[in-house]
Amino acid sequence: MASSPTPRDARTLLTTWANDQDGWVRAIVGEAVLSRTELTAAVVERVTESFLVEKQLAEGELLDAPELGETDTDDVESHALRLVSLRDCHGINALSKDQAIEFNPRLTILFGENAAGKTGYVRVLKRVANVRSAEEIIPDIHRATARPQPQAVLAYSVDDEEQPALEWTGETGVPPLTRLSVFDTPAVALHLDENLTYVYTPPDLALFRYVHSAIEAVRARLEERKAEKEPRQNPFLTAFARDSTVYPRMEQLGPSTDMAEIEQLATLSESERDEIDALKLSIQSLGSETATGRTGPLRSRIAALRALADVVSAASAFDTAALAAATDELEQAQKAQAEAGTSVLGGEDLPAEVRPAWQSFIEAGERYLQTSAVQPTYPQADDACIYCRQPLEQSAVSLLRSYREYASGAAATAVEVAGTKVSKVRAPLLADDVEQAVSTLNALLPGIGDGDEPPAWAAEGHALADAVTAARASFSEEPASPPKIDVQDDLADRVQAALAEAEAAMRAAEGDASTRKARLAEQRGRLATLEARSTLARLLPEVRAYVENAIWASKLQAVLRRFQGLLRSLTEVSKQASNEVLNENFREAFEEECKALRAPTVKLGFPGRRGEAARSKTVSADHSLTKVLSEGEQKVVAIADFLAEASFRGGSAPLVFDDPVTSLDYRRLGEIVSRIVELSEEHQIVVLTHNIWFASELLARFDQNPAGCAFYQVLERDGAKGVIVGGVHPRIDTQGEIKKRIKKAITDAQAASDSQRAEVVERGYEHIRAWCEQVAEKDLLADVARRYQPNIAMQNLERIRLDKLSDAIDAILPIYLRACRYIGGHSQPMETLDIRPTLEQLKDDWQALQDARKGYLD
Numbered sequence: 001m002a003s004s005p006t007p008r009d010a011r012t013l014l015t016t017w018a019n020d021q022d023g024w025v026r027a028i029v030g031e032a033v034l035s036r037t038e039l040t041a042a043v044v045e046r047v048t049e050s051f052l053v054e055k056q057l058a059e060g061e062l063l064d065a066p067e068l069g070e071t072d073t074d075d076v077e078s079h080a081l082r083l084v085s086l087r088d089c090h091g092i093n094a095l096s097k098d099q100a101i102e103f104n105p106r107l108t109i110l111f112g113e114n115a116a117g118k119t120g121y122v123r124v125l126k127r128v129a130n131v132r133s134a135e136e137i138i139p140d141i142h143r144a145t146a147r148p149q150p151q152a153v154l155a156y157s158v159d160d161e162e163q164p165a166l167e168w169t170g171e172t173g174v175p176p177l178t179r180l181s182v183f184d185t186p187a188v189a190l191h192l193d194e195n196l197t198y199v200y201t202p203p204d205l206a207l208f209r210y211v212h213s214a215i216e217a218v219r220a221r222l223e224e225r226k227a228e229k230e231p232r233q234n235p236f237l238t239a240f241a242r243d244s245t246v247y248p249r250m251e252q253l254g255p256s257t258d259m260a261e262i263e264q265l266a267t268l269s270e271s272e273r274d275e276i277d278a279l280k281l282s283i284q285s286l287g288s289e290t291a292t293g294r295t296g297p298l299r300s301r302i303a304a305l306r307a308l309a310d311v312v313s314a315a316s317a318f319d320t321a322a323l324a325a326a327t328d329e330l331e332q333a334q335k336a337q338a339e340a341g342t343s344v345l346g347g348e349d350l351p352a353e354v355r356p357a358w359q360s361f362i363e364a365g366e367r368y369l370q371t372s373a374v375q376p377t378y379p380q381a382d383d384a385c386i387y388c389r390q391p392l393e394q395s396a397v398s399l400l401r402s403y404r405e406y407a408s409g410a411a412a413t414a415v416e417v418a419g420t421k422v423s424k425v426r427a428p429l430l431a432d433d434v435e436q437a438v439s440t441l442n443a444l445l446p447g448i449g450d451g452d453e454p455p456a457w458a459a460e461g462h463a464l465a466d467a468v469t470a471a472r473a474s475f476s477e478e479p480a481s482p483p484k485i486d487v488q489d490d491l492a493d494r495v496q497a498a499l500a501e502a503e504a505a506m507r508a509a510e511g512d513a514s515t516r517k518a519r520l521a522e523q524r525g526r527l528a529t530l531e532a533r534s535t536l537a538r539l540l541p542e543v544r545a546y547v548e549n550a551i552w553a554s555k556l557q558a559v560l561r562r563f564q565g566l567l568r569s570l571t572e573v574s575k576q577a578s579n580e581v582l583n584e585n586f587r588e589a590f591e592e593e594c595k596a597l598r599a600p601t602v603k604l605g606f607p608g609r610r611g612e613a614a615r616s617k618t619v620s621a622d623h624s625l626t627k628v629l630s631e632g633e634q635k636v637v638a639i640a641d642f643l644a645e646a647s648f649r650g651g652s653a654p655l656v657f658d659d660p661v662t663s664l665d666y667r668r669l670g671e672i673v674s675r676i677v678e679l680s681e682e683h684q685i686v687v688l689t690h691n692i693w694f695a696s697e698l699l700a701r702f703d704q705n706p707a708g709c710a711f712y713q714v715l716e717r718d719g720a721k722g723v724i725v726g727g728v729h730p731r732i733d734t735q736g737e738i739k740k741r742i743k744k745a746i747t748d749a750q751a752a753s754d755s756q757r758a759e760v761v762e763r764g765y766e767h768i769r770a771w772c773e774q775v776a777e778k779d780l781l782a783d784v785a786r787r788y789q790p791n792i793a794m795q796n797l798e799r800i801r802l803d804k805l806s807d808a809i810d811a812i813l814p815i816y817l818r819a820c821r822y823i824g825g826h827s828q829p830m831e832t833l834d835i836r837p838t839l840e841q842l843k844d845d846w847q848a849l850q851d852a853r854k855g856y857l858d
Contacts, residue, residue, distance in 0.1 A: 010204035010577040014211070015068035017573045021566070023065040024051040025215070030068055032210040037130065037173050039214040047214070048221045055559050057552060080652040081179050082684050084155035084162060086121060091139045091148035093120035095722035104710035106680045107702065110688040110724075111695045112714030117722025118688040121714075122184060122658045124152050125686075128166070129180035130173030133187045137170060181646040183639060184658035191638040191645075204648070208574035212567065219563050222556060230553035231546055239535050243525055246532035250543075255554035257547045266537040272530055279527040283520065298506045300444050305499040307440035308461040310433055312492045315464055315485050317428040318471070326425050330418035337415050362403050363412075369404070429471050441465040457494055464491075589647045593640035597671055600633050631663040639672070643679070654684040661694045673697045680708070688714075735778070738771040742846055749839045758836045762822050765837060768846065769819040772812055775853055780808060804856045811852035815845045 011033060018029035024047050031043055039047075050065075052058035087100035095117055101110070112118050126134040137150040155165045156177065166174060231254075240247045246265060249257075369378065374386060379397045384390060392400070428434070441461055448458045464487065471483035536543065587604055594601070629637065639660060646655055657676065661669045669691075676685055676698065689695055695711075702709035715723040745764030749757050777786060782799035785792055822837050 010580070011207065013573055013577045013580075014204075014207055017570065018211075019067045022051075022054060023062060024054055024218070025566070026065040026068060027063040028211055028214045028218075029207075030065065032207050032214065033068070036175055036178055036206075038210050039217070041217075044214055044217045044221065048218050048225075051218060051222070052225075055555070057556055079159045081176055081654065082157045082160070082652075083180075083654050083686070084157055086124065086152060086154050088151070088153045089120065089124065089722070090151040092124060092137055092150050092152065093117065093139070093722075094720065095120040096717070096720035099722055099724045101712060101724055102710065103684065103686065104708065105684055106708040107676070107698065108684075108686045108710045108712070109695055109698055110686070110712050110714050111692070112688075112690060113716075114690050115721070116690075116714045116716050118658070118690075118714050120722050122182065122656065122688060124150075124154070124168070125180060125656055126182050126184075127170070127172050128154060128168060128174050128177045129182060130178050131180070131182045131187070132190050133182070133184060134172065135186075179651075179653035180656060181642065181653065182656040182658070183642045183660055184656075185662075187642065188635060188638040191641040205574070205577055208570065208577065212570055212574075215563065215567060215570070219560065222560060226553045226556045226560070229549040231550050236539060236543060236546070239539060240532045241528045244528040244532035245525075246529060246536055250536075253543065253547060253550070255547070255550045257550070259544060259547055262536070262543060262547070263540065265533055266540045268530070268533055268537065273534075276527065276530050276534070279523050279530070283523050283527060297447075298502055301448060302499065302502045302506060303440060304444040304448055304461070305457075305495055305502060307437040307444070308457065308464070309492070309495050309499065310437035311441065311461070311464055311468055312487060312495055314428045314431065314434045314437075315468060315487045316492065318485060319425060320484055323422070323425040326418065326421035330415070330422055333414035333418045337412060366404060426475055429468055430475070434468065435472075438465050438468055455498065457491065457498055460488060460491055461495075586644060586648070590640060590644040593643045594637070596675055597636045597640050598668065599636040599640050600629060602637060632665060632668060635660075635663050636668060636672075643675075646683075652683050654686060655679060656686045656688075658688045659690065660687075661689070661691055666693075669694055670697065673701065677701045735771060735774045738767050738774060741767045742771065746839070746843060746846070749842070757839060761837050761839055761842050764842050764846075765819040765822040768842075768849065769816060769823060771849065772816040772819070775812065775849075779853060779857060780805060780812075801856060808852050808856040811855075812849060815849055818845070 014029060015033070018026045027047055027050060028039065031039055031047075046063060049058065049060060050063040053060045053062050082105055083103040085100060085102050088097070089095045089099065090097055101108070101121065110118055110121065123135055123137055127137060139148055139150075150168075150170045152168045153165050154168055154177070156163055158176065166177070168174070234250070234253060236250045236253065237247070240250050249262065249265065369386070372386060378386070379392055379400045381392075381394065381397060383392050383397070385392055385396070442465060445458055445462055445465070448454055464485070467483070467485045471485055474483045590604060593599070643655075646653075661672055664672065673694070676687065679685055687695075687698065699709060699711060711726070713725045714721075715725055717723045742764055745760055745767060749760040749764065752760050777783065780800070782796040783793055784796045784800070818837075
């Protein structure tokens with residue numbers, strides 16, 4: 001792994017920033033540095049309470065938040081973390097119970113086929129470490145009837161000092177095991193995703209995100225508290241009259257309200273309480289005699305007098321004699337006009353009933369001629385008729401001239417003049433205001449003087465109104481008889497005098513009513529204020545709580561406004577830390593890993609926001625990595641990114657690789673093996689794989705140091721997965737294992753019945769055949785050529801003992817060939833099928849093989 005950068009720099013920047021902030025911020029930073037993870041809801045709640053105490057918005061104890069120094073930032077990440085064992089897994093996929101993995105301090109290999117159960121163990125480590133690709137733990141879906149809680153026991157040590165075992169029950173992220181780094185197939189997408197940009201949080205830089213999230217969480221809780229206390233709607237206004245002096249004070253209730261003033265307003269003396277009853281009685285008395293009750297009759301009298309004055313004026317202006325003379329003159333003119341029109345209207349030849357219509361016809365024709373453009377001398381001989389445009393004969397001309405003389409002659413003029421005189425004389429009584437005045441008199445006079453002797457002018461007004469009404473009615477009668485209207489000579493003066501008296505009385509009455517009204521309004525206002533103050537006294541506890549909540553919310557809002565600046569300053573410090581840790585150190589670490597793994601060249605970018613550190617990876621601006629790189633290249637770039645990230649954890653911590661070589665060719669597989677072996681010198685390595693070549697390559701690197709590597713085979717047995725079998729090689733048929741099976745076969749044959757013994761002996765020869773192959777590979781040929789190894793160990797040729805090889809071959813080969821004839825995997829000639837080995841022969845051959853091996857090795 002690349003040389004580790006200085007991760008303490010980011011922590012130092014963060015703690016230096018925190019020391020310039022309030023105590024509650026230092027408490028958050030201190031907790032984040034200690035836990036190395038997101039702050040829990042309980043911690044955020046405690047910090048929120050401490051914030052309120054610190055800002056004097058609540059009572060309680062402040063969190064202990066001393067200034068953070070070097071000792072505060074020095075945590076277990078600088079110490080070596082090692083896994084010791086993982087055992088007693090329960091409720092985790094289909095893993096078998098009572099299995100145990102004893103981890104080697106340097107390298108542990110878990111080898112097994114696909115679906116053998118390796119992933120179940122990896123998922124436990126991922127959940128405990130809280131890596132980004134951690135999955136949900138589920139039980140055996142084919143067997144579990146209920147969902148048990150996942151359980152496991154994980155032992156670990158810090159600086160070679162074993163810690164109390166973790167009895168894990170499904171928790172996510174258990175310090176200090178959060179320092180584990182896990183690389184598996186899902187992690188590839190995180191370290192090399194299709195969108196090119198992904199979030200990267202080295203341990204120290206992740207602290208900024210934890211602190212940012214915690215501050216946001218505190219702010220969210222404070223906003224909730226403010227919403228709970230902040231008044232939404234004034235509940236008191238409906239309890240107070242709008243015209244009281246208390247209402248405006250209640251309307252303005254809020255954080256700026258002076259409660260001392262409100263409390264003083266709510267305090268009523270005994271005399272003020274007695275005043276309330278006295279005011280109620282006074283208001284009742286004043287309200288019973290209203291201004292309308294006294295001024296109403298005066299208003300009616302004044303209106304009647306004014307109407308009577310108008311009628312008197314009209315009646316005085318009406319001349320009965322003049323009307324009689326004008327009417328007589330009109331009748332005489334109409335009579336003369338009728339006599340003048342006898343000849344014109346056809347004399348006795350025209351019936352009397354149609355004469356009026358004929359006369360109207362002639363007059364209408366004259367009016368038409370007056371408005372037409374004709375000569376004044378029309379009609380003359382040879383003129384055309386202005387109606388039908390036909391030539392006029394002499395008789396027609398004579399007739400038209402007589403019609404015109406009748407319609408516009410002296411008789412007609414006399415009638416018009418007489419009619420105008422009649423209209424002029426009638427005009428005073430026919431005016432609209434006279435009609436309105438008569439209507440007003442008829443409406444008001446009956447009520448004048450109710451309860452008292454009516455004035456004389458009232459009776460005269462009745463009579464005059466009737467006379468005027470009768471006169472107006474007579475004007476529409478034919479023939480009209482001149483009406484007679486008598487008006488007393490002094491009536492007009494008496495009406496004016498009565499009117500002046502009534503108006504003076506009205507002014508006096510209105511002045512008295514205004515004074516009474518003002519007094520009534522004053523007392524009502526005083527009563528409303530006293531009653532409002534009494535109500536305020538009753539509601540004072542609620543009003544006080546309302547104002548206190550408003551003040552509290554206002555103060556909290558004032559400090560909440562500072563959060564934006566606080567978070568902005570945190571982001572700036574985070575960017576500074578990112579520049580120092582990422583831009584200067586991560587790039588170098590990543591490039592070294594790419595070089596070691598022969599990864600393709602990619603470009604790094606470092607966007608950052610909200611207290612986070614982020615990196616992006618590109619090959620070109622127009623193409624994503626997945627479109628340009630092969631699957632194997634993508635894998636090694638992701639591993640390089642993973643290892644560079646792990647280098648920032650500080651100290652030594654386990655690295656877990658789950659099938660890291662899929663899609664890799666042999667050359668890159670060898671490079672990965674070399675890198676893992678190199679990493680195991682400083683870090684504990686756990687490798688899970690189904691690739692036998694990969695496992696063998698790793699094991700081969702520890703041939704000279706077998707204590708530095710532990711090998712386990714992960715099997716599936718009877719439907720249970722994750723069965724752990726210890727060994728030293730992916731092949732479990734080592735000489736020692738085969739020897740055990742041969743001894744067991746001999747023992748079983750001795751105890752078997754005669755009919756079963758031959759079958760057990762034949763199985764023994766199967767193991768003898770495998771043992772011979774192991775001896776030939778490892779002992780006789782000194783591991784020059786080994787199965788699953790790509791190269792020939794030429795340096796081992798000198799270890800072959802040529803002087804004893806021939807004797808060993810002579811002793812071993814016949815027994816090997818005999819074993820091949822006995823086992824079922826080889827076809828046999830017919831004549832040998834009935835030849836079956838005996839127990840004594842098995843014993844003899846087994847002893848001969850051991851003697852031959854011993855003789856070769858001695």
